[in-house]
Amino acid sequence: MGNMGFRAKELIHGADYNPDQWLDTPGIIDEDVRLMELAGLNSVTVGVFSWKNLEPEEGVYTFEWLDEIMDRMAQAGKKVILAAPSGARPAWMDRDHNEVLRVSAERVRNLHGERHNHCYTSPYYRKKTVEMNTLLAKRYGRHPAIYMWHVGNEYGGECHCELCQEAFREWLKKKYHGDIGELNRQWWTGFWSHGFSDFSEIESPSVRGEHSLHGLNLDWKRFVTDQTVDFFKNESAPFRELTPEIPVTTNLMGMYKGFNPWKMAPFMNLISWDTYPEWGREKENEADIALETAFSHDLFRSLKKQPYFVMENTPSVVNWREVNKLKKPGVHELSAVLALAHGADSIQYFQWRKSRGASEKLHGAVVDHYGKEDTRVFREVSRCGKLLEKLAPLAGSDVKAEAALLYDWENFWAIEHLQGWRQPRLYDETALQHYRALRKLGIPVDIVDEECDFRGYRIVAAPMLYLLRAGVAERLKQFVADGGTLVLTYGSGEVNENDLCFLGGFPGGGLMDAAGVWAEEMDTLYENEYNSACACGTDRCYQVDSYCELIHPQADTEVLLEYADDFYAGMAAATRHAYGKGRCYYLAARFEQAYLNELYRDILKEKGMTGVVMEVQKGIDVSVRLNGTEEYLFLLNFSGKEACVKLTDGRSYRDFFTGEPVEGIDSGVGMESSQDTITGTSGQGVVSLPENGYRILVMNSDK
Ligand SMILES: [Zn+2]
Missing domain, CATH: 2.60.40.1180 (Golgi alpha-mannosidase II)
Structure with missing residues (x-):
C-alpha cells in the first residue's frame, strides 16, 4: 500500500475503547459487546494509552488481555483500529530514561505525567516505539479483527532538549549547505549584531533568548514539523514492513498550528481527525460554528483529496472547556451528517465508556457511569448507527471542488511572528470570510496550501498571502494566465520563504504582474475604527475594518472600489486585472462580509459557474x-x-x-x-x- 490512499468499503461507526481500565471488573466485556450491538458500533479503537498495560516493566510484556479483546471483537464482528501507544508513557520509562521527557522553551525538563510530553528526537524513545510496534504488528497483524493502525495520538508540541537542539543544528546545516554565512544572510542577522560564527551557537527560539529573528522562528517551526513527521514515520515503520496491506493513520487536530499537517499527510494512508466544535457556544452562533467546522472537514478531505475519518468526537459533552454544554437533541446527528457531507467516512467517539476516575471521568461517552442503554446520549448514538447503516452507499465517495481557498501553515507562522501590522492579525477569520462567501453560493471548496497544484481549480482565493515560498508566485501567475480567477488581498507577497522582504514593491516575487497593483503602504485600524469603500460613481459603499492598504493600480487595471475616508480617500480599494486568459482581483482592505458575498457571486457569474442553489441563508x-x-x-x-x-x-x-x-x-x-x-x-x-x-x-x- 505504501503511501497510497485507503478508502473504506463501508461507513465506520466506532469509539475509543479502553477495556484495560476495567480488567478487574467481571463481566464488563460481555456487557460492552451487548451495548456495542445496541449502539450500532462496527468498530473500536483500542490501546491508545495502553503502554503500562502492555509493558508493565521494561522488557516484561502482558499482551494477554489484548489477545482476549481482539478475539472477542472478532467474534462480535467488530473491526479493531489498533493503536501504537506512544501518546503516553509508563512511569518506569520516565524514571529510568529521563531523556524521553520533553524540555520547554524555557529549558525546563518536564516531570513524569500527563501525555504528549515526549521528545521526538530521543533515540531511546524511538527505539522503544519501534520495539513495541513490531510486537503489535507481529502479534495482531494477521488477526481477523485488525482493520487499521492508529499511530500515536494527537501529535503536537515541541521539545527544546539538547538532543533536539543538536538535531535542529544538523537540520540547519543541511538547509544552508553547512555555510553559516548563508544562514546569516537569510536570517538577516546583521540586525542588532545577532550574527553567528558557527552553527553550534544556534539555539531554538525562546522568550529567554532569541526570538526576534523571524527566519529562525520559521525554520524552527519547519524543523518541529519535520521532526514530528519523522517520529511518526519511524514508529510506523514496523507496520509498513510487516503489514503493508493494513492502512496507517494518526488523529490530527483541527486547525492546530504547532506543525504543518500537509507534511504528515503523504505518510498516512488515511487522514483522520478529532472534531470538537463548541456547539451551543452562544445560541445565535451555531451557524458560525457549523461553518468553522465545515472548513476543517474540507481541509482534512483536501489533505489527500479523498475521504477521511472522524476519529474522535464527543457523543455529548467535553470536560475541558470553561463551560461544557450538552449537545442539544438532534445536534449530534446533524453534526455527524455535516462530517459525512464534507467527505467523512466515519463517525467515531471519544469515548466508549466513561472512565471511573482521573481526568476524563466527566468527558462524554457512549456509556455513562449509569451503565445502561436507556440514556438520551445512548439513544442518539444508536440512531446515528442506524443512519450510517442506511447511508452505506456513501462510503468511499468524493467531493469535487472547482474553487480552492489557499490557507497555508507557513504563511500563518510568518504572519503571527511578524512585528507590525495589528493584533489580532485575523488570518483565520479572513480565510473564513472568503470561505463563507463561496459556501453561501453552494460551491464546494477545497482547502489548499502553497505547495498544492492549482491547475484543477477555476477560482483560487488567497487572502493575506504574506509569505511566498519559492515558485509560488510563478505558479499563481500561470494559473491566472491559463484562465483562472485569483483573489488576493492586502498584505500579499511581502516576504519570501525565509521571511526576507521582497525588494521592488509588494506584492513581490513577480506576483505584481498578475495583481496589476503596487501596494505602497499599510494602514491598520483600531478595534472599532472603520473606513469605507464605494463603487466608483455610485452610492454603493461597504465598510472596511482592520487593514487599509494604499495601492497604485497599473494603467490596465480596473478600479472597482475607492476609499471614502481618511487622507487616502479616492485611492483604489478593490481592483480587477486581466492577465493572460484569467483575472486577478486585489482587495486592498478588509471588507465586510456583504462585499465578499457580492464579489464571489459576480465571479461565479463571470465564469459561468453554478452550484445547485443560487444562494443560501446563513447557517x-x-x-x-x-x-x-x-x-x-x-x-x-x-x-x-x-x-x-x-x-x-x-x-x-x-x-x-x-x-x-x-x-x-x-x-x-x-x-x-x-x-x-x-x-x-x-x-x-x-x-x-x-x-x-x-x-x-x-x-x-x-x-
Ligand atoms: Zn528533545
Whole structure:
C-alpha cells in the first residue's frame, strides 16, 4: 500500500475503547459487546494509552488481555483500529530514561505525567516505539479483527532538549549547505549584531533568548514539523514492513498550528481527525460554528483529496472547556451528517465508556457511569448507527471542488511572528470570510496550501498571502494566465520563504504582474475604527475594518472600489486585472462580509459557474458527494430556525430515505439575490428544512 490512499468499503461507526481500565471488573466485556450491538458500533479503537498495560516493566510484556479483546471483537464482528501507544508513557520509562521527557522553551525538563510530553528526537524513545510496534504488528497483524493502525495520538508540541537542539543544528546545516554565512544572510542577522560564527551557537527560539529573528522562528517551526513527521514515520515503520496491506493513520487536530499537517499527510494512508466544535457556544452562533467546522472537514478531505475519518468526537459533552454544554437533541446527528457531507467516512467517539476516575471521568461517552442503554446520549448514538447503516452507499465517495481557498501553515507562522501590522492579525477569520462567501453560493471548496497544484481549480482565493515560498508566485501567475480567477488581498507577497522582504514593491516575487497593483503602504485600524469603500460613481459603499492598504493600480487595471475616508480617500480599494486568459482581483482592505458575498457571486457569474442553489441563508450548508454515477446532495440547517433552500440547477432529485421526488427549478427562474425571504411549496424547487434538520437528496441519473 505504501503511501497510497485507503478508502473504506463501508461507513465506520466506532469509539475509543479502553477495556484495560476495567480488567478487574467481571463481566464488563460481555456487557460492552451487548451495548456495542445496541449502539450500532462496527468498530473500536483500542490501546491508545495502553503502554503500562502492555509493558508493565521494561522488557516484561502482558499482551494477554489484548489477545482476549481482539478475539472477542472478532467474534462480535467488530473491526479493531489498533493503536501504537506512544501518546503516553509508563512511569518506569520516565524514571529510568529521563531523556524521553520533553524540555520547554524555557529549558525546563518536564516531570513524569500527563501525555504528549515526549521528545521526538530521543533515540531511546524511538527505539522503544519501534520495539513495541513490531510486537503489535507481529502479534495482531494477521488477526481477523485488525482493520487499521492508529499511530500515536494527537501529535503536537515541541521539545527544546539538547538532543533536539543538536538535531535542529544538523537540520540547519543541511538547509544552508553547512555555510553559516548563508544562514546569516537569510536570517538577516546583521540586525542588532545577532550574527553567528558557527552553527553550534544556534539555539531554538525562546522568550529567554532569541526570538526576534523571524527566519529562525520559521525554520524552527519547519524543523518541529519535520521532526514530528519523522517520529511518526519511524514508529510506523514496523507496520509498513510487516503489514503493508493494513492502512496507517494518526488523529490530527483541527486547525492546530504547532506543525504543518500537509507534511504528515503523504505518510498516512488515511487522514483522520478529532472534531470538537463548541456547539451551543452562544445560541445565535451555531451557524458560525457549523461553518468553522465545515472548513476543517474540507481541509482534512483536501489533505489527500479523498475521504477521511472522524476519529474522535464527543457523543455529548467535553470536560475541558470553561463551560461544557450538552449537545442539544438532534445536534449530534446533524453534526455527524455535516462530517459525512464534507467527505467523512466515519463517525467515531471519544469515548466508549466513561472512565471511573482521573481526568476524563466527566468527558462524554457512549456509556455513562449509569451503565445502561436507556440514556438520551445512548439513544442518539444508536440512531446515528442506524443512519450510517442506511447511508452505506456513501462510503468511499468524493467531493469535487472547482474553487480552492489557499490557507497555508507557513504563511500563518510568518504572519503571527511578524512585528507590525495589528493584533489580532485575523488570518483565520479572513480565510473564513472568503470561505463563507463561496459556501453561501453552494460551491464546494477545497482547502489548499502553497505547495498544492492549482491547475484543477477555476477560482483560487488567497487572502493575506504574506509569505511566498519559492515558485509560488510563478505558479499563481500561470494559473491566472491559463484562465483562472485569483483573489488576493492586502498584505500579499511581502516576504519570501525565509521571511526576507521582497525588494521592488509588494506584492513581490513577480506576483505584481498578475495583481496589476503596487501596494505602497499599510494602514491598520483600531478595534472599532472603520473606513469605507464605494463603487466608483455610485452610492454603493461597504465598510472596511482592520487593514487599509494604499495601492497604485497599473494603467490596465480596473478600479472597482475607492476609499471614502481618511487622507487616502479616492485611492483604489478593490481592483480587477486581466492577465493572460484569467483575472486577478486585489482587495486592498478588509471588507465586510456583504462585499465578499457580492464579489464571489459576480465571479461565479463571470465564469459561468453554478452550484445547485443560487444562494443560501446563513447557517445552511449545501454539499455534494459523488460515488461513480450517484450524486448525493446534502442540505443541512444550522440556522436555528426553520429554513428553505431553493434548488436552481434544473435537475431532478429524490429523497434518499423516502424516494419522494424533488424537482429543481431552472436557474433562470430563481434569480433572487437573497434567499432570506424565500417561501414556497415543494414542486417549485423549494426544499424545507426543520430547525436542526437536514435532507439528503439523490440526483436522478436519467436527467
Ligand atoms: Zn528533545
